[in-house]
Amino acid sequence: MRHRYGIMLTTLLVALVLLVVACMLFGSVDIPAARVLDIVLGRGSDNRAWEIIVLNSRLPMIVTATLAGAALAVSGLLLQTTFNNPLAGPSILGVSTGAGLGVAIIMLAMGGTIGSVFGQTVGSYVATLLGALLGAGAVLAILIVFSSIVRSSTMLLIIGVLVSYLASSVISLLNSVASEEGVHNYVAWGFGNFSGVGLDQLPVYVVLILLSLAGAWLMVKPLNALLLGTRYAQNLGVNTHRVRWQLLLITGVLTAVVTAFCGPIGFLGLVVPHIARLMLATSNHSRLIPVTIIAGADVALLCTLLSVNGRHGVIPINAITPIIGVPIILYIILNRRKIHYFN
Amino acid sequence: MTAILTTHNLTVGYTQGKRVTPLLSDLNLTMHQGRLIALLGQNGAGKSTLLRALTCAAQPLSGTIEIQGRNINEISQRERSRLIGLVSTDRIAVGGLTVSELVALGRQPHTGFLGRLSEEDHEIVAQSIADVGISHKAGSYVADLSDGERQKAMIARALAQQTPIIILDEPTAFLDVASRIEAMQLLHSLAHDRDKAVLLSSHDVSQSLLLADDLWLITRDRQVIQGPTADILQTDAMDRLFTTPRVTFNPTILDYQWRPDI
Numbered sequence: 001m002r003h004r005y006g007i008m009l010t011t012l013l014v015a016l017v018l019l020v021v022a023c024m025l026f027g028s029v030d031i032p033a034a035r036v037l038d039i040v041l042g043r044g045s046d047n048r049a050w051e052i053i054v055l056n057s058r059l060p061m062i063v064t065a066t067l068a069g070a071a072l073a074v075s076g077l078l079l080q081t082t083f084n085n086p087l088a089g090p091s092i093l094g095v096s097t098g099a100g101l102g103v104a105i106i107m108l109a110m111g112g113t114i115g116s117v118f119g120q121t122v123g124s125y126v127a128t129l130l131g132a133l134l135g136a137g138a139v140l141a142i143l144i145v146f147s148s149i150v151r152s153s154t155m156l157l158i159i160g161v162l163v164s165y166l167a168s169s170v171i172s173l174l175n176s177v178a179s180e181e182g183v184h185n186y187v188a189w190g191f192g193n194f195s196g197v198g199l200d201q202l203p204v205y206v207v208l209i210l211l212s213l214a215g216a217w218l219m220v221k222p223l224n225a226l227l228l229g230t231r232y233a234q235n236l237g238v239n240t241h242r243v244r245w246q247l248l249l250i251t252g253v254l255t256a257v258v259t260a261f262c263g264p265i266g267f268l269g270l271v272v273p274h275i276a277r278l279m280l281a282t283s284n285h286s287r288l289i290p291v292t293i294i295a296g297a298d299v300a301l302l303c304t305l306l307s308v309n310g311r312h313g314v315i316p317i318n319a320i321t322p323i324i325g326v327p328i329i330l331y332i333i334l335n336r337r338k339i340h341y342f343n
Numbered sequence: 344m345t346a347i348l349t350t351h352n353l354t355v356g357y358t359q360g361k362r363v364t365p366l367l368s369d370l371n372l373t374m375h376q377g378r379l380i381a382l383l384g385q386n387g388a389g390k391s392t393l394l395r396a397l398t399c400a401a402q403p404l405s406g407t408i409e410i411q412g413r414n415i416n417e418i419s420q421r422e423r424s425r426l427i428g429l430v431s432t433d434r435i436a437v438g439g440l441t442v443s444e445l446v447a448l449g450r451q452p453h454t455g456f457l458g459r460l461s462e463e464d465h466e467i468v469a470q471s472i473a474d475v476g477i478s479h480k481a482g483s484y485v486a487d488l489s490d491g492e493r494q495k496a497m498i499a500r501a502l503a504q505q506t507p508i509i510i511l512d513e514p515t516a517f518l519d520v521a522s523r524i525e526a527m528q529l530l531h532s533l534a535h536d537r538d539k540a541v542l543l544s545s546h547d548v549s550q551s552l553l554l555a556d557d558l559w560l561i562t563r564d565r566q567v568i569q570g571p572t573a574d575i576l577q578t579d580a581m582d583r584l585f586t587t588p589r590v591t592f593n594p595t596i597l598d599y600q601w602r603p604d605i
Binding site: 084218220221224225227228229231232234235236237238239277281282283284286340341342343 | 421486
């Protein structure tokens with residue numbers, strides 16, 4: 001058991017290093033590997049444009065994607081355990097869309113354009129973040145209320161999808177009163193994009209996500225108790241009410257931060273926890289959380305690598321995640337009875 | 344006989360909005376250390392509701408529950424988790440844990456913030472698994488267990504919690520006869536050998552009468568009769584459980600049967 005954990009963690013970490021290197025080397029502009037190395041090692045380059053591409057574009061994009069993947073994957077894992085629902089995830093339950101709606105409202109209220117956090121003042125992107133947090137929080141609150149009314153986990157998924165549709169339609173209505181440029185930006189933002197976090201915004205993004213990931217890691221004990229359901233968890237001394245709120249707060253922050261900066265990214269949050277469980281063959285969170293974090297980063301970097309190497313410019317991230325995600329979800333649904341952690 | 348859990352004028356039931364429906368009223372019940380109690384009664388009598396109140400999963404409508412003389416509401420949730428262990432019929436998806444990992448969850452009330460297991464915790468987990476007789480399955484996934492083994496693993500989890508009181512809601516409900524008898528025998532010896540107070544609800548009348556030291560009977564008119572099994576069998580109490588008049592208790596087979604002659 002421990003053995004398998006070690007092997008899987010090492011494999012994923014090696015893959016992470018390779019993907020980071022690949023994302024540094026390959027992009028829409030061809031830069032020789034030796035030059036990239038020079039630039040990264042601070043030896044500079046005679047080509048100023050290459051320097052800017054590597055340091056101001058590829059490097060922040062890699063950091064953004066790595067943390068976005070980890071954040072969405074962990075928030076998916078927390079949602080799946082909290083709602084005791086293996087098909088829960090931040091996008092399918094509407095948390096991402098809720099964050100998007102929050103962003104849209106804030107952007108419009110501030111007279112700006114929806115979706116783009118490029119080149120904004122510190123004040124405005126803090127406002128965008130707050131909007132995303134409030135939107136994600138509102139959807140999570142709705143889900144909590146409904147989860148105490150409808151007991152069926154399938155029904156909760158459907159409610160999540162409905163909430164998501166509702167939020168999307170409100171966003172569209174808001175768009176109808178927005179400027180043409182605003183709509184364009186919003187549509188672009190909706191495609192998902194890991195290159196939207198500028199160097200100046202990166203510290204806030206990194207700190208918020210790392211803190212939330214650390215918070216998730218500290219919840220391993222109650223998460224494992226929740227596998228037994230509310231009644232057993234309470235009997236084991238877990239204040240399930242408080243723990244649920246803490247977990248949803250962490251989920252909300254993770255999803256909101258990623259959504260505000262990168263757009264609503266689909267599938268990652270739903271799929272990666274399953275990849276981690278299948279790799280480890282366990283539902284024990286003490287091993288699941290680290291592996292989910294690294295696997296999330298890997299998958300997001302893989303998507304990034306594919307997206308920046310399209311023949312005609314950048315492919316939207318959300319055009320790639322379903323191609324990775326859907327087959328895995330179908331595999332899981334079809335093999336439900338054979339997969340240990342469902343039984 | 345040391346009393347460990349007592350109820351005082353306890354009334355349990357449920358509230359729906361403003362409507363309060365009491366099911367069982369003014370209960371003065373006692374659980375003793377080292378004794379196995381079977382709670383019997385027809386469906387809907389209030390067995391689960393009573394067990395929910397005793398395990399603090401629901402607030403009683405009135406009255407108090409005391410453990411070792413202290414009001415249960417004044418005991419912190421954390422401390423309570425070291426006093427009462429629970430085995431319920433809730434279907435849980437823990438197939439992705441090994442038996443050892445599942446049983447180790449029972450150590451949570453005793454471990455620190457991150458839940459790391461000490462050497463001693465590991466020993467208690469192994470011993471609890473041995474106590475229910477499934478040591479050979481310790482490394483197996485819960486998903487690969489039979490229903491009987493699964494229930495034993497859940498009982499081992501409650502044992503690892505090392506509580507003086509164990510409460511089980513229909514622990515034998517989904518088991519075949521052999522596993523049912525085995526589980527009852529196991530709970531009987533746990534009460535006697537470990538000096539634990541064990542309370543279980545059951546529909547298995549004959550096994551309950553054979554193995555339980557005390558009975559709590561919920562009659563059809565919602566009275567609770569308590570007493571040692573042998574004493575209760577001397578009375579007509581067993582005939583007051585069911586509303587179906589032609590199903591009557593037969594003391595020779597220690598079970599109910601159909602009476603065709605009325």
